[in-house]
Every structure is written in structure tokens, then in C-alpha cells.
Amino acid sequence: MSEILFDRIALIGIGLIGSSIARDIKKLGLARQVVISTRSAETLKRAEELELGTAYTTSAAEAVEDADLVIVSVPVGASEAVARQIAPHLKAGAIVTDVGSTKASVIAQMAPHMPENVHFIPGHPLAGTEKSGPDAGFSGLFKGRWCIFTPLPDTDRAALDRLSAFWKALGSMIDEMDPQHHDKVLAIVSHLPHIIAYNIVGTADDLETVTESEVIKYSASGFRDFTRLAASDPTMWRDVCLHNKDAILEMLARFSEDLAYLQRAIRWGEGDKLFELFSRTRTIRRSIVQAGQDVDVPDFGRHALDK
Amino acid sequence: MSEILFDRIALIGIGLIGSSIARDIKKLGLARQVVISTRSAETLKRAEELELGTAYTTSAAEAVEDADLVIVSVPVGASEAVARQIAPHLKAGAIVTDVGSTKASVIAQMAPHMPENVHFIPGHPLAGTEKSGPDAGFSGLFKGRWCIFTPLPDTDRAALDRLSAFWKALGSMIDEMDPQHHDKVLAIVSHLPHIIAYNIVGTADDLETVTESEVIKYSASGFRDFTRLAASDPTMWRDVCLHNKDAILEMLARFSEDLAYLQRAIRWGEGDKLFELFSRTRTIRRSIVQAGQDVDVPDFGRHALDK
Numbered sequence: 001m002s003e004i005l006f007d008r009i010a011l012i013g014i015g016l017i018g019s020s021i022a023r024d025i026k027k028l029g030l031a032r033q034v035v036i037s038t039r040s041a042e043t044l045k046r047a048e049e050l051e052l053g054t055a056y057t058t059s060a061a062e063a064v065e066d067a068d069l070v071i072v073s074v075p076v077g078a079s080e081a082v083a084r085q086i087a088p089h090l091k092a093g094a095i096v097t098d099v100g101s102t103k104a105s106v107i108a109q110m111a112p113h114m115p116e117n118v119h120f121i122p123g124h125p126l127a128g129t130e131k132s133g134p135d136a137g138f139s140g141l142f143k144g145r146w147c148i149f150t151p152l153p154d155t156d157r158a159a160l161d162r163l164s165a166f167w168k169a170l171g172s173m174i175d176e177m178d179p180q181h182h183d184k185v186l187a188i189v190s191h192l193p194h195i196i197a198y199n200i201v202g203t204a205d206d207l208e209t210v211t212e213s214e215v216i217k218y219s220a221s222g223f224r225d226f227t228r229l230a231a232s233d234p235t236m237w238r239d240v241c242l243h244n245k246d247a248i249l250e251m252l253a254r255f256s257e258d259l260a261y262l263q264r265a266i267r268w269g270e271g272d273k274l275f276e277l278f279s280r281t282r283t284i285r286r287s288i289v290q291a292g293q294d295v296d297v298p299d300f301g302r303h304a305l306d307k
Numbered sequence: 308m309s310e311i312l313f314d315r316i317a318l319i320g321i322g323l324i325g326s327s328i329a330r331d332i333k334k335l336g337l338a339r340q341v342v343i344s345t346r347s348a349e350t351l352k353r354a355e356e357l358e359l360g361t362a363y364t365t366s367a368a369e370a371v372e373d374a375d376l377v378i379v380s381v382p383v384g385a386s387e388a389v390a391r392q393i394a395p396h397l398k399a400g401a402i403v404t405d406v407g408s409t410k411a412s413v414i415a416q417m418a419p420h421m422p423e424n425v426h427f428i429p430g431h432p433l434a435g436t437e438k439s440g441p442d443a444g445f446s447g448l449f450k451g452r453w454c455i456f457t458p459l460p461d462t463d464r465a466a467l468d469r470l471s472a473f474w475k476a477l478g479s480m481i482d483e484m485d486p487q488h489h490d491k492v493l494a495i496v497s498h499l500p501h502i503i504a505y506n507i508v509g510t511a512d513d514l515e516t517v518t519e520s521e522v523i524k525y526s527a528s529g530f531r532d533f534t535r536l537a538a539s540d541p542t543m544w545r546d547v548c549l550h551n552k553d554a555i556l557e558m559l560a561r562f563s564e565d566l567a568y569l570q571r572a573i574r575w576g577e578g579d580k581l582f583e584l585f586s587r588t589r590t591i592r593r594s595i596v597q598a599g600q601d602v603d604v605p606d607f608g609r610h611a612l613d614k
Binding site: 126127128129130131136138140141145146181184185186188189190191192193194195196197198199200201202203204205206207209210212214215216217218219220221222223224225226227228229230231232234235237238241242245248249251252254255256258259260262263265266267269271274275277278279280281282284285286287288291293294295298299300301302303 | 436438506510517522542
């Protein structure tokens with residue numbers, strides 16, 4: 001058991017991320033009280049059944065009363081509404097953070113509402129799976145993963161250090177960058193891959209010449225890798241697309257340009273160009289495995305899991 | 308140990324697929340003799356060190372002498388050269404098959420060279436990993452996977468049954484379809500996913516505003532799933548692109564059209580369209596897991612593997 005880092009923590013939103021945080025807090029004993037809030041009475045009931053906190057309410061305003069740390073884990077499009085609700089009820093000196101996948105938009109939505117005597121520190125833990133909801137969370141989700149802060153210019157370093165200590169207790173590694181750069185980085189490492197995955201699964205679903213049952217039956221030859229990302233939470237990803245539009249459109253334009261080049265090489269039988277690209281991309285995979293960011297077993301170790 | 312199905316088997320090509328077949332034959336005792344042939348003296352030496360067969364030669368012509376079953380496991384672009392080399396040396400009544408990812412092209416390359424007294428049965432086991440070479444193979448690779456035959460109109464059913472029995476012994480499930488349909492199905496379930504994966508990894512590699520080390524560091528948020536496919540054998544995939552051109556170009560055109568629609572929805576903030584697509588794709592994932600074509604653990608069970 002670690003030391004108590006905050007007396008009272010309020011979790012606004014209790015999906016995959018919120019409920020994983022709750023499980024870690026409980027397991028590690030990082031807070032005396034954990035108040036859980038979500039708009040849906042049904043989800044709240046489930047959180048209570050799972051014993052994820054010490055108190056439960058559908059009112060975000062009520063949840064943040066007296067809280068030393070407030071963690072907002074909602075689809076990014078709901079950030080402003082939450083900020084408006086909680087602002088008048090925040091305790092002086094409280095730290096307010098979030099876990100949203102886009103940062104410039106979340107700051108634009110929340111910062112104007114934050115009282116001056118509160119530390120608002122936008123954050124983004126780079127962790128998750130394709131599952132969603134309070135049952136999908138698990139302790140250890142953030143272990144060995146990055147948590148990126150995009151502090152505002154006037155951020156109090158002591159508050160940032162306290163919040164860092166919290167994420168480190170969950171096993172995360174900490175990084176800092178400015179919100180605009182964060183949004184560009186995430187557009188390529190996360191948003192574009194999800195959009196492309198959703199798109200290819202949609203294309204396959206719409207074919208007339210190949211049946212859906214054939215696509216499913218033979219999916220192990222490559223297609224299934226995309227379906228994992230394309231099974232992610234639709235609300236979360238709709239909001240990401242709407243709230244990181246510029247960076248995503250830039251990455252999409254580049255991707256499409258490169259794809260047109262590749263398509264042309266296929267049409268004209270330019271084997272050298274294809275071979276050059278197909279060789280170059282191997283190196284990146286190797287670096288990712290070396291950096292400990294993926295498992296070093298063929299086929300994601302599915303064969304090992306089968307046994 | 309199963310029964311001996313063929314007295315003498317010749318394996319032309321000993322990469323991931325060929326060496327996995329060799330390991331299964333040995334483990335299950337499916338043949339008395341296994342002659343291994345590959346053009347590269349170095350690879351042949353490695354196959355001998357791994358004791359994958361009973362005889363080794365760099366001459367495909369020599370390898371097929373007296374063989375009852377010949378399995379060609381080379382990049383599809385090399386099919387015609389192999390067919391020319393082996394044709395004059397094939398034993399009357401021998402079964403010749405291949406494992407190529409494209410079928411119409413392989414048939415066009417090989418069939419004209421096959422002697423009349425030989426059973427040429429094109430095949431495609433839908434199995435593999437992102438690794439390549441004789442060390443990458445393993446026994447059990449074909450277990451629970453589909454093997455698709457695209458028999459010619461005059462194919463002898465008895466010969467097809469013998470070949471089916473062989474693949475079933477390796478644990479495969481058997482399907483039959485015509486070569487053109489096979490090429491369309493594979494274009495969507497395998498070729499397009501690989502091309503898209505290669506492309507996005509290339510796009511990420513070329514960015515100026517986001518560094519390569521950032522891409523690697525934060526790859527767990529989606530990008531890394533694509534890098535597995537993009538680490539596949541460049542020669543094999545160059546040949547697939549060149550030898551299933553029409554079907555691939557058709558699928559690429561549809562994919563790009565759908566992506567343009569999605570891009571437009573992002574630009575104009577049409578959340579409903581995004582939500583509709585992002586919800587629809589979840590269903591397919593569920594069907595794939597239900598069909599036993601992927602593991603039912605979040606994040607491909609990477610967390611389980613970490614422990």
C-alpha cells in the first residue's frame with residue numbers, strides 16, 4: 001500500500017478510464033474518500049455494485065464539494081458542460097485535471113470556467129483498450145504507459161508535482177508538451193489509426209462482391225487487426241474527430257497523398273517503389289518493440305493465448 | 308503420430324510458411340522423406356541446421372524428382388520461374404500445389420507449364436505472422452486456420468481429397484472457391500489491410516512536425532497495431548501488389564471514396580455520420596471474435612502477455 005496522496009478525490013465519469021483510475025486508487029490506497037459521479041443512473045449503480053468508490057452521485061456539482069483532486073473522464077465534447085457544472089462548487093486550492101484525447105479543445109472548453117483559486121492541469125494518460133464502460137476498467141491499465149500534461153503558462157509547479165506523483169503511483173511515466181503539439185502527435189499516433197481502422201471496416205461491410213460472412217471467416221489474414229481499434233467507443237471517437245479537426249485533417253491529407261502515390265505504383269507495376277516503402281516500415285516496428293511499447297511475439301502472441 | 312500421407316514431399320521455398328509446413332510434417336510423421344529446396348545457399352544451410360527435412364538442395368528441379376507432393380512456397384512473382392524449373396522433372400501422378408496469396412496470377416504463371424500427368428491444385432493457407440524466414444516458422448501455424456483451394460475445372464477429385472487430408476492433418480479447415488473470387492476476398496481481408504498499414508507507417512515516418520521518436524514513444528495509443536502488419540516480408544507483399552492489381556485497385560478506390568466521405572464529415576462537423584459509422588463497425592468485431600477468428604481479450608491480451 002502506498003501513502004495517501006489526496007484526502008478526497010472526485011471522479012467525474014466512470015467509463016474504462018475513470019473506473020481503472022478508481023480501481024488503482026482503491027488498490028493502492030491513494031485517497032481516503034473517492035466520490036464517483038456519472039450522468040447515467042444505470043452506470044452509477046453499476047459503479048456502486050463494483051464498489052469503485054466511497055460515495056456515488058449523479059450530480060457532478062455535488063461530487064466535487066470538498067474534493068482535493070477532481071478527475072474529469074468524459075468524452076471531450078462534454079468538457080464544457082462539466083466545467084460549468086463543477087466550477088461554482090470547487091474547493092479553493094483543488095486540482096482539476098482531465099484525461100481527454102485532445103487538449104487544445106478541452107482547454108478552450110474548461111479553462112474560462114475555472115475559478116482563479118483552483119489548479120486546472122489538463123492531462124492525457126495514453127492508455128486504453130477497445131472496451132468501454134465501468135466493467136471494462138482494470139487496475140494496472142496505466143502501468144508503463146505515458147501520461148502527458150499540457151500545463152497552462154501560469155500553472156503552479158507544486159500542484160503539477162502533486163498530480164505527477166499521483167500518476168506515477170499508478171505506474172505512469174510523465175511527459176509535458178504544449179497543447180497544440182500534443183494534438184498533432186496524437187493525431188498521427190492515435191486519431192488517424194482509429195479513423196483509418198473505422199474506415200476500412202466500413203468499406204469491407206459495404207462490399208457487394210464479397211459477403212460479410214466471408215470477411216469475418218477470413219479476417220485472420222490482416223483485417224482483424226483493424227477491427228480491434230474499430231470496436232472502440234463511438235461517442236468518444238466522434239468527439240475526438242470533432243475536437244481535433246485541424247490536426248486530423250492535416251494527417252488525413254498526408255495519408256491520402258501517400259496512398260495515391262502507392263496506388264499509382266501498383267497501377268504501373270513499379271515494384272521498386274513498393275519494395276522501398278515495405279522495407280522502410282519494418283524498422284519502425286523494431287524500434288517500437290525495442291522501446292517496450294509493444295510485445296515482441298509474432299501475431300501479438302495470439303498463438304500463445306490460444307493455448 | 309498420424310499416418311504417412313505421402314512417401315516423398317518436396318518443399319520449394321522454406322520461409323515462414325514452408326518451414327512451418329516442414330515442422331508439422333516432421334512432428335506428425337506425414338511423410339517418409341522431405342526434400343527441401345531454396346535458391347539461397349545460406350537459407351538452405353539454416354534449414355539443414357534446423358533439421359527441417361531429410362534432404363537439401365538449391366535445385367528445385369532436383370528436389371521434385373520422385374516427389375509425390377510438391378509444395379511451392381515462394382513469393383508469387385517467382386511462380387513461373389519455379390514452374391519452368393520443376394516441370395520436366397515431375398513424377399507422373401504427382402500433386403503440385405502452392406501457398407500463394409494471389410491465385411489467378413499463380414495459375415496463369417504455373418498451369419501452362421504443368422505436364423498433363425500431374426495434378427496441379429492451387430492453394431492458399433490463410434496463416435502467417437509478421438516474421439519471415441526459416442526461423443520464423445513453427446508447428447501449429449495452420450491449426451484452426453482456413454486453407455482455400457482454387458481448383459481448375461479438370462481437377463481430379465481424388466487428388467484434391469488427398470491434398471485436403473494433408474492440410475486437415477495440419478489442423479486446417481478447407482474451403483474451395485474460384486480464383487477470381489479468392490483474389491477479391493483476399494484483396495479486402497488481407498491485401499488492403501497490409502497496404503493501408505504500410506502506408507500509414509510511411510506517412511508517420513515522413514512527418515516534420517512530429518518526430519520519429521515521438522511516434523515510437525506514444526505508439527501504444529493505436530499506431531502500433533498497424534506496425535505489426537507493416538513489418539511483414541517486403542518481397543512477398545511487393546509481389547502480391549503486382550499480382551493482384553485489379554482487385555487491389557478496386558478495393559483501394561472504394562476505401563478512398565469512403566475516406567473522403569469521412570473526411571468531409573469531420574471537416575463539416577457532422578457528428579451523426581461519424582457516430583453511425585463508428586457504431587456499425589463494433590458489430591463486425593464481435594462477429595469475428597464469435598467466429599473464433601480472434602482472441603476475446605482487450606488489447607489483444609497484451610496485458611496478459613506482459614505479466
